[in-house]
Amino acid sequence: MTVTVPTEAARRAAAAGLIDGRPLEPGQSRRVSLERLTAAVATRGPRLTPGAVAAHACNRRLAANARRRAQQTAAADRIRTQLERAATGLPRHVRELIGPEAVFGRLRTQGWITRILNAPDPSALLGQALQVAAQLPSPGQRVDRRLLVPGNPHALDAGALPALVLALTGSSRIPARSGWARLGVDFDDLLGGLIITGITPRDWRIPPGAAYTLPPRELTRIDWEPPDGPDRWVFVTENPSVLAAAASQALSLTRNSLVTPRVICTAGTPSQLECEAVAALSDAGWNLAVRADFDQAGLAHVRALLAAAPVAIAWRMSTADYLAAAPQGADTLHLQDADAPWDEQLVPVMRKHSVPVYEEDLLTALLADIAAGTPGT
Incomplete structure (x- = not known):
């Protein structure tokens, strides 16, 4: 110099x-x-x-970045130590879910180490999550989610605590209801479920044309009324607007008698229980046509339904259906090649156009299929 x-x-x-x-x-x-x-x-x-x-x-701190990294490393090591100490006192079936080394790596990969360290009291948050995990039931048993935090039945309704419990146990990459169900925890068996019109459980009496909700409690051991003839289709959709439009169309088109559309709405990504309830329709003799939005979540939604009910078909979820409604966009669709196994050309085309297509964009065609009682080609 x-x-x-x-x-x-x-x-x-x-x-x-x-x-x-x-x-x-x-x-x-x-x-x-x-x-x-x-x-x-x-x-x-x-x-x-x-x-x-x-x-x-110059009155400037020296090596501030290095000092900050050292502090973060020390804080992360404290989390690792807390996990190791707590694991020794957990029930065996919980220890199998929370191995200190494996769970620490999983938390780091999912960004949870940073989230914990940014909490007002990182040690208290992690400690409370581990206490909840210690209350998880043994295999074959079940417990109500509201009982996992004594004295606070709403502690796991929302926020960082329930999310961290699911992350600790490896259940955070699936819908919350399915994650809790995997752990033997009843998320809430009275809220949520399937919105339905046109079909009922066996021996149920629902007014013609009425839409009703079957909560998770009723879906657990569902027994559907069989169809009244061959080649009867049930249409499964993601968005309530499709079911509402189909019911309104049926009311406007009929005069002397009401022809009820057969539609099930999952109101978002279905849980495993809801997928199994939909799949039970095929066991009762119904044909199933399933669909969702053309985006990452929607494709995952359809894959889950098809995995539960292999005899179902993807309803208007082809490349041609996407192109019929897809404008040119500037969004970034994070899709994998295997995201649409029912149509190998769909993912490349969606990447090229870089825009989602929602069910409402195809509403005219969907309503025509529902009214005809059979899915379009």
Whole structure:
């Protein structure tokens, strides 16, 4: 580096002995080896470096990023230690879900280490989540979610705590209801479920044309009324607007008798229980046509239904159906090649157009199929 000798006497005195060679006059410059300058500065203090001197002179903290990283590493190590200590006291069936090394890596991968450290009291949050995990039932048993936190039945309704419990147990990459069900916890068997019109459980009596909701409690051991003839179709949709429009259309088109459309709405991504209830329709003799939005969540929705009911068909979920409604867009669709196994051309086309297509965009065609009682080609 090039050093210029200060003109002020006090500054020259402060740097005395740091520059090799013959003394320089004020304002003169000389090329100086940083290695030799570091050695000279260290004689004034073993931990001094030219950078430390410069930072002090400029009133700036030295190595702030390194210090912050060291603090984050130390905090993450405390989380790892807390997990290791808590794991020894957990029931065996819970320890199998929460192995300290595996769960720490999973939390880090999912961004949970940072989320925990950003909590007002990281240790308390993790400790409470581990206490909840310790209350999880043994295999074959079940417990109401409201009983997992004594004295606070709503502690797991929403927020960081329930999400962290699911992350700790490896159940966070599926819908919350399915995640809790996997752990033997009844999420809430009275809220949610399927919205239905046109079909009923066996021996139920529902007014013609009425839409009703079957909560999870009723879906657990569902027994559907069989169809009244061959080749009867039930249409499964994601959005309530499709069911509402189909019911309204049926009312407007009939005069003397009401022809009820047979539609089930999952109102979003279905839980495993809801997928199994839909699949039970095929066991009762119904044909199933399932669909959702053309986006990442919608494709996952359809895959889940087809996995539960392999005899079902993807209803108007082809490349041609997508192109019929897809404008050019600027969104980024994060899709994998295997996201639409029913149509191998669909994912590449959706990536190219970079825009989702919603069920409402295809509503005219969907209503025509529902009214006809059979899915379109």
